[in-house]
Amino acid sequence: MASSQDLPKNYDFAEVEERWRSIWRDEDHYFDKNSKKPQFVIDTPPPYPTGNFHIGNALNWCYIDFFARYKRMKGFNVMFPQGWDCHGLPTEVKVEELNHITKNDVSREEFRRMCRELTEKNIGLMRITLRKMAFSTDWSNEYVTMQPKYYGKTQLSFLRMLQSGYIYQSEHPVNYCTRCETAIAFAEVTYEDRETQLNYFDFDGVEIATSRPELLAACVAIAVHPEDKRYHPLKGGTKKVPLFSHDVPVVQDEAVDPAFGSGAVMICTFGDKQDVHWWKLHNLGLRKAIDRQGKMTAIAGKYQGLNTSECRASILADMKAQGILKRQEPLAQRVGTCWRCKTPIEILSERQWFVKIKPAEISEAAHQIKWFPEHMLLRMENWVDQMEWDWCISRQRIFATPIPVWFCKKCGEMTVPEDKDLPVDPTQVSPKHPCKKCGSTDFAGEVDVLDTWMDSSISVLNVTGWDGSGTPPFFPAQIRPQGHDIIRTWAFYTILRSVALTGQKPWDEILVNGMVLGEDGFKMSKSRGNIIVPEEILVKYGADALRQWGAMGAATGSDIMFNWNDVVSASRFQTKMWNITKFALIQLEKEGFDEKAQITALADRWLLVRLSDTVEQVSTALEAYQFDIALKAIREFAWEVLADNYIELVKGRLYKSDESRKGACLALHTAFDALCRLLAPFTPYFAEECYSHLSPGKSVHKQPWVAFTYDDDAARLEGNLLVQVVAEVRKYKHDAGLALNAPLGKVTIYAPHTVNDEGDTGRTLNADVHWRTDVAKLDRVITGIDFNRSVIGPTFRKQAQAFMAAITALSPEQLANPPATIILDGCETAVPENSFTPKYSYMEEGAQVDVITVGDVILTIAKSA
């Protein structure tokens, strides 16, 4: 036992946290591939290396670390990997910004190098925050998706899915960002409300309303509702497109809303998703009017080379000039935009690579996974049920995993590399063998690259040891923690890929965390100025306080509003707990504790049974990932049960030096040791510091989880009663204007059972306490009357004094059961309700006493005066 003299008066989180960070070893958190322990593999989210580990990440990681540490203490072989999801547009954009270039100003290789460099730097910054937060990361299982070791696996997974027919290429309409010059998936489209104009114009005699006149060159049909009588004469006919003069058919479709605009709509390739739908359904032609840069193509004739908004203005002007533009109305519109640059997306038909989406098998796997909270499964179901297109996985960018295929320049045949040659960049190297079909050695490497989700959706395969064949050794993982914002992307794609590559679900369980909102209740954003960064909290209150906020801020799974109050109260709990530590160590240091001491005193038994209850509560909550409930139970036990009640009760006994203090010391030691372990997953620094003083040289994080049980129902009941009795007497003193430690004279407690309190109650109340099991013999006497003047005054006016005199004159029996009427100045007068209350006092064995009742227990306090 360390000397209590060593303990500083105040808990200095900054000093303690830094000290333990320098002592702890990474090796203690490594997953052991040869272990016989049950495995607990976590499919951790690989964050995007922006350089800032934000508070949403922090919450997510807190959850992961709570159960990682808990599972380790429970004897599991835990893998808590750390990944970095590097590829993607944001970094490309940042590199362009920082270096004042565009991606076309330097070679592909040079541009990639710049991206890698920036990413390395950002990862370095984020690792520092992770370490400060005391996350028990397994750094031996760190992965970086931009490194050859990882993207080789991404390419391998691509080839496997290509071989099994999951991946195909096809010309198909895709969402396309003309600013980023790449196809993007639906998951990357965000919708924004914009105001636009609905233009009514004459289309060869038919009035058409459109918000996108620039697509006139791409018009392939006119659609009307089959029931719309206005347009029956047009059935089966064709119409000439104004300004462009090509003929288009008139088709009929139920989906046309006769009430919108003129009831006739032009179908263009492609204005929106609906156009794609009709285009397929009615087997229409394809007219590409917009190219990858967002410029008008040759079929736009004189408008060629204009961008879409220039073209729109120009076409509207020409329509006006020809007198065919009838009128314009404002129109509120939700427009799909690129999630990154907010440019409205175009739907272009391009040759792209796709992954087949098979909703049934994804849904089946999703149902085999246990979801926390359960309702998050619904979001997955809804997303799966409404899938319309396959997943477009090709991107026309640079900083990403290359698609590992070549095409023969002579015959067009596709060639893929062998597994052992991965990773490859087909734009840099050539295949090792000539074309199988024609023998040519002239190849063109695929320049398209893979969607970033193709990297991150094999995170679980990577950490479980996938090598391209069958089921990986540690697959499936036990749990996937992630936010609900990426259910339709990361969770969805991971399930898809796991099923496609292994035929199995990726994880046993998925734990979905909520979003962190600002203190004002809104999503954190720069424009609102409500962003709180973890670093700020770490500096002001330390990692343990921030972690407590993560646990207690909200029930697991629900969105959580950041709240400084919670951090402050977390920090106060540590102060309180630090003082408990000091007290416990001072007491235990005096004579040590005797492991074999007999626990007999009620307070000691009560503490142990309440501890046993707490351990069970915390363990149950942790098994269900209910961190708020778990930490709340721990705090309540420490603060209320141990500090405010138990220690106050046994203090006096601990100050003595007889046999009776041994039981208290053992109970105190047991509770304190358990508290350190219970706190270990939540506040690793703090728990380690406290435990190191209790058991020098030992780490709390290497101790097993608390297995303490203590079965004593009587102690729970009687102890709770004892605590109540003490509370009532404190209140009595408070009401009497006495200090809480003021001497109280003789107190008699009539309880149903004999209680061995070892004198704790008497010392705590500073009174001469007598426990008795017989029935209290009390005489009630009326010693005065409280008059309610607000009733008597208005009722009796001038007779008020007389009324009170008459009441005072009543006999004690009459006062106890007041008559309905009374004679006042010779008249029988009603006694109003609530006009007075008799004041009682009690006599016990001839002495005046005050009486308090707590359930069945009666307390009498002898009046000292």
Place this chain on the structure above:
RNA sequence: GGGCUCGUGGUCUAGUUGGCUAUGACGUCGCCUUGACAUGGCGGAGGUCCUGAGUUCGAAUCUCAGCGGGCCCA
């Protein structure tokens, strides 16, 4: 427009399968320096559990409708 989710003292929040006086934190008010702690202790005030209807002996909890947030999607 659809789906999910939430609405609890001034603020934030707990509340399994309906069941004692609705939990806790922060704030607020009063009292108290007692040998771990005033970054503390004790006590108090403060609630139409969003609204309305229904089911029930009994509803914060279940059902329906409405109002209002948030998230996701069309």
